[in-house]
Amino acid sequence: MNGPRGLSPFNVASLALGLAFLYLPIVILMIYSFNASRLVTVWGGWSLRWYQEFFQDRAMIEAGWMSLRVGATSATIATLLGTLAAVALSRGEGFKGRTLFSGMLYAPLVMPEVITGLSLLLLFVAVNAERGFWTVTIAHTTLTMCFVAVVVQSRLTSLDRSLEEAAMDLGCSPARAFLAVTLPLIAPAIAAGWMLAFTLSLDDLVIASFTTGPGSATLPIRIYSEVRLGVKPEINAICTLVIALISMVIVVASLATKLSGAQRETAAPL
Amino acid sequence: MPLLRIERVVKRFGTFRAVDGVSLDIHAGEFFALLGPSGCGKTTLLRMLAGFEGPDEGRILLNGKDIANVLPHERPVNMMFQNYALFPHLSVRDNIAFGLKRAGMARSEIDARVAEMVALVKLEGLEKRKPDNLSGGQKQRVALARSLARRPQMLLLDEPLAALDKKLRESTQFELMELQRRLGLTFVIVTHDQEEAMTVAGRIGVMDSGRLDQVASPRELYEAPHSRWIAEFVGDVNLFDGEIEAREHHRLTIATRDAGMLVVAEPRQGVRKTTVSVAIRPEKVKLSRLGPAPDAIASQPINRLEGIITDVSYLGALTTYKVRLDSGAILRSSMANTARIDIDAYNLSQRVVAWFTPDDCLVLEQ
Numbered sequence: 001m002n003g004p005r006g007l008s009p010f011n012v013a014s015l016a017l018g019l020a021f022l023y024l025p026i027v028i029l030m031i032y033s034f035n036a037s038r039l040v041t042v043w044g045g046w047s048l049r050w051y052q053e054f055f056q057d058r059a060m061i062e063a064g065w066m067s068l069r070v071g072a073t074s075a076t077i078a079t080l081l082g083t084l085a086a087v088a089l090s091r092g093e094g095f096k097g098r099t100l101f102s103g104m105l106y107a108p109l110v111m112p113e114v115i116t117g118l119s120l121l122l123l124f125v126a127v128n129a130e131r132g133f134w135t136v137t138i139a140h141t142t143l144t145m146c147f148v149a150v151v152v153q154s155r156l157t158s159l160d161r162s163l164e165e166a167a168m169d170l171g172c173s174p175a176r177a178f179l180a181v182t183l184p185l186i187a188p189a190i191a192a193g194w195m196l197a198f199t200l201s202l203d204d205l206v207i208a209s210f211t212t213g214p215g216s217a218t219l220p221i222r223i224y225s226e227v228r229l230g231v232k233p234e235i236n237a238i239c240t241l242v243i244a245l246i247s248m249v250i251v252v253a254s255l256a257t258k259l260s261g262a263q264r265e266t267a268a269p270l
Numbered sequence: 271m272p273l274l275r276i277e278r279v280v281k282r283f284g285t286f287r288a289v290d291g292v293s294l295d296i297h298a299g300e301f302f303a304l305l306g307p308s309g310c311g312k313t314t315l316l317r318m319l320a321g322f323e324g325p326d327e328g329r330i331l332l333n334g335k336d337i338a339n340v341l342p343h344e345r346p347v348n349m350m351f352q353n354y355a356l357f358p359h360l361s362v363r364d365n366i367a368f369g370l371k372r373a374g375m376a377r378s379e380i381d382a383r384v385a386e387m388v389a390l391v392k393l394e395g396l397e398k399r400k401p402d403n404l405s406g407g408q409k410q411r412v413a414l415a416r417s418l419a420r421r422p423q424m425l426l427l428d429e430p431l432a433a434l435d436k437k438l439r440e441s442t443q444f445e446l447m448e449l450q451r452r453l454g455l456t457f458v459i460v461t462h463d464q465e466e467a468m469t470v471a472g473r474i475g476v477m478d479s480g481r482l483d484q485v486a487s488p489r490e491l492y493e494a495p496h497s498r499w500i501a502e503f504v505g506d507v508n509l510f511d512g513e514i515e516a517r518e519h520h521r522l523t524i525a526t527r528d529a530g531m532l533v534v535a536e537p538r539q540g541v542r543k544t545t546v547s548v549a550i551r552p553e554k555v556k557l558s559r560l561g562p563a564p565d566a567i568a569s570q571p572i573n574r575l576e577g578i579i580t581d582v583s584y585l586g587a588l589t590t591y592k593v594r595l596d597s598g599a600i601l602r603s604s605m606a607n608t609a610r611i612d613i614d615a616y617n618l619s620q621r622v623v624a625w626f627t628p629d630d631c632l633v634l635e636q
Contacts, residue, residue, distance in 0.1 A: 165322055166355035168342040170420065171372030176343075180368075184359045 026243065033236035040231050050237040060238065063222035067202055070133065070218060074140035075197035081141070082148025082197075083190055087178075089149075090156040102153075108146045116143060117210030124211060131213030139211040140201040147200065148193035155189035156182075188256045195253035199246050271334060273298040273456055274319070274424065279328035281314055288314040290480035291328070296424075301450050301457045303471030305464055307503070311480040312460045316426050319458065320349040332423070343372070348422035352429040354413035356401035362388075362412050363397040369420045387415040390449070407438050414446075418453070427459040431466060443469045464504045468492070476500050492551075497636045501549045508555065508601050509634075510548045514541065521571070521628055524548055528599030533571045534631035547634045554630035555603035557591060557622045573631070575601060575624045579616050591616060593624050 007015070033051070037044025054060055089102050108116065120139045129135055159182065167177035205220040212221060219242065223235055272295035281289040289311045296302050304312040317323045318330060321342035329336050337345060348369070356365055366387050370380045388394055391411040401409055410430065417425055430446070431439045447470050450457045461467050467474050468488040475485045484496045495501040498509060512526030520536045524546065532548050580600070581592035590604040601624055616622055 160353065160355060162351045162353060162355040163357060165320075165342070166349075166351055166357070166416075167368070168322075169320060169349045170369030170416070171343045173341070173343055176372075181357055181359075 029236050030240045030243070032233065033240040035233055035236075038233065040233055040236070050233045051241075053234045054237050054241075057234065060219075060222055060226075060234070063217050063219045064238070066133065066216060067219040070136050070140060070208075071198045071201040074137045074144060074201050075194050077137070077141045078144040078197045079148050079190060079194040082145045082193060083152050083186075085145070086149045086153035086156055087182075090153050105146055105149055108143065109150070113143075113204070113206040114210075117207040120207065121210045131211060132216040135211045135213065136208050136216065136218065139207050140197075140204060143204065143207055144197035144200045147196050148190075151193040151196065152186060152189050155186045159185055188259045192253045192256045195249045195256070199249050199253075202242070202246065272296060273300075273333065274458075275329075275331040275334075276315075277329045277331070279315070279318065279325045279330060281311070281318060281323060282326050287480050289318070289325075292477075292480075292482045293328075294475060294482060294485065296456065296458060298423075298456055299454050301447065301470060301472045302459070303467035303474045304458065304460045304477055305467040305474050305504075306462065306477035308462055310477040312477045313428060315477070316349070316428055316458065316460045319424070320347060320426055321345050346423040347426060348417040348420055348424075349426040349428065350413050350417040350430050352432060354401075354409050354433075356409060356412055356416070358401055361398050361400055362393060362404070365401065365412055366415050366419050368416065373420060383419055387419050390418070391415045406433055407442070410434060410442065414449075418449075418455075422455070424456045424458060427457060429461055430459065432461075432463075439466070440469075446470055468504075476503065478503075494632065495549070495634070498547055498549070498634050501632070501634060506552050506602060506604075508550045508552065510550075510599070512546065512548060514544045514546060522633060524633070528597045529573075529575055529595060529601070530597070532573050532631065533628045534573075534633055535628045537633055541633055541635060543635045549632040549634055550626055550630055552590065552602040552604040553588075553606075554626050555601060555624050556626065557593070557603050557605065557616060557624055559622060570627055570629075573626050573628070577601065577622065577624060579618055579620050579622060582616065582618060589615070593622060595624075 032040060032043075034046050034048065035042075035044055036047035036049055085105055089098060089105070117139070120135075120142065124131060124135050163181050163185070164174075164177045167181045168174060172180055203220065204218075205224060208218045209221050209224075212218065217225070219238070223238060226232065226235060274294075274296040276292055276294040276296075279289055279292050280287060292311075292315060304315060306312045314323060318325055321337070321340060321344075325338055330338055332345070332347070357368065360368065363384055366384050367380050370383055375383070384397075388397060391414055393408065393411050393415065396404065396408060401412065404412065410433070414430070427446075431442055434442060443466060446457070446459075457470075459467070459470060468491070471488065473485060473487055474491050476483045476491065478499060484491065484500055486494070491500065491504055495504060501507045501509070510524075510526040510529045510532065512524040512529075512532070514522055515525045515531070516523040517536060522534050522536050522541065524532050524534060526532055526548060529548075534548055575593075575595055577593040577595040579591055580594045581590075583590045584607075587607060588604045589607055590602060593601045593603060595601055603624055
């Protein structure tokens with residue numbers, strides 16, 4: 001046979017089955033979001049009726065707006081803190097407790113969300129914080145910060161230390177050298193970290209439901225409570241919009257990571 | 271007053287003494303090389319001059335002022351990094367202009383200086399390229415231009431040519447010397463390549479295990495090394511251990527284990543020990559079929575050793591021979607191939623006489 005081998009019929013079949021398993025439910029949901037019928041399971045022809053309904057549903061719009069605000073704010077704070085943590089951990093070579101601290105930073109990655117949510121709730125109750133926008137934002141920052149730190153740290157460790165030294169040699173104070181050389185080079189990783197944090201916050205139901213208060217439900221909470229009363233086709237429309245938003249963010253984030261990877265090759269010595 | 275004075279500088283990493291009591295003066299306009307095997311502390315010493323490391327003991331004086339606590343960006347010293355450390359997100363022009371912008375120069379001045387530097391290292395037409403799209407030699411030039419742009423009092427070069435291939439390295443060595451002479455700057459280069467150090471530098475400091483063993487001109491280092499270690503590190507050498515038997519008329523007679531009695535010139539500073547090594551560079555060892563030429567014998571006593579050729583390596587300009595002496599020891603000789611057709615070339619297993627004069631030998635005490 002000439003050239004690279006193509007897929008065998010078996011490969012094609014298994015790929016198709018795997019993809020169907022992953023995406024069929026979502027595709028069905030998206031198709032049914034354009035259903036004219038009031039009943040979720042009965043096809044009544046194409047319509048944008050439920051999208052209209054959603055845009056007139058004040059409570060749902062507010063929940064969506066709340067989610068976007070929480071996502072953007074917590075992602076920004078998490079990016080700031082996560083980047084600082086990554087810089088500190090990748091720089092302190094002589095620092096004895098470095099392994100311990102990186103371990104502690106990454107622990108939330110594998111911590112069950114119920115535990116994170118519950119512990120944060122206990123904390124907020126203990127300090128008597130009024131639950132609402134800020135408690136959810138702080139909780140999401142806690143959740144997403146370690147993801148940002150992981151992304152930024154991997155970029156930083158691949159960066160040549162002598163670049164910063166060269167900047168200092170050429171007249172930059174250490175802080176200036178970081179801003180003029182390191183920051184532009186890790187910017188794609190920081191952007192990818194932000195988008196990752198944003199989508200994680202948008203997705204989260206468990207931690208948000210622990211830490212939110214009356215009148216400040218996020219979109220997942222709102223959807224979940226609606227569904228418990230019976231699935232309205234409007235939910236399908238909302239979910240389709242959320243899927244569209246998240247896939248957009250993921251595409252941008254992966255493009256940013258790719259860009260950062262291309263620069264990594266440049267930054268490597270020779 | 272030297273431009274740079276290093277006084278008993280010590281740098282420790284944990285319990286390891288990377289630089290162990292180095293004292294050194296470097297004068298303005300000098301091309302100085304720090305030579306040593308990897309891990310000898312030469313790069314650490316250079317990094318202390320640049321300000322990336324601080325000495326644990328001792329002082330570093332630049333123009334008579336202690337710069338131990340002066341941060342890298344406040345020193346009138348620039349460094350060219352081993353891997354060049356070009357900023358990948360900036361163009362060639364912006365890389366060169368980087369240090370000038372920090373110095374607060376006016377835009378027109380920066381443009382003029384960048385153009386001057388680009389012309390100096392012959393990079394015309396590449397100003398807008400990113401480092402990624404340059405060859406190794408071009409990157410090296412950008413790094414050089416960038417480190418020279420601020421007109422430092424002293425330029426530090428950390429293995430600047432290690433990444434280039436042999437031909438390019440040789441031509442770049444001459445360009446570096448040219449540049450240094452033309453600009454009248456002080457260059458301090460760190461290298462593990464003794465040929466490179468001998469080519470470019472006016473003076474060489476040989477370092478080993480954190481200590482500065484000898485500071486000398488290339489010729490002195492090669493012809494009069496202070497120790498066995500330096501003799502072996504700089505170039506090839508034949509070494510014979512022995513005891514001093516007699517000394518008369520500035521000649522020492524040394525009984526060696528492997529080469530019998532050798533007559534050598536007595537060093538000017540004298541010899542204190544009786545157990546010494548005799549060092550002879552391979553190119554000082556002449557071979558012949560019969561014996562030394564009569565006029566060589568007439569002028570002075572000759573060391574004459576017989577043996578069998580066991581190895582011949584033709585290297586183009588030189589041919590090196592290994593001669594197994596009757597004691598079993600190996601003596602190396604190298605001869606310039608001055609004629610294109612050499613009917614006198616020696617063959618394997620041929621019996622020859624190897625000879626050298628007392629002045630060709632060097633007595634080493636350590």
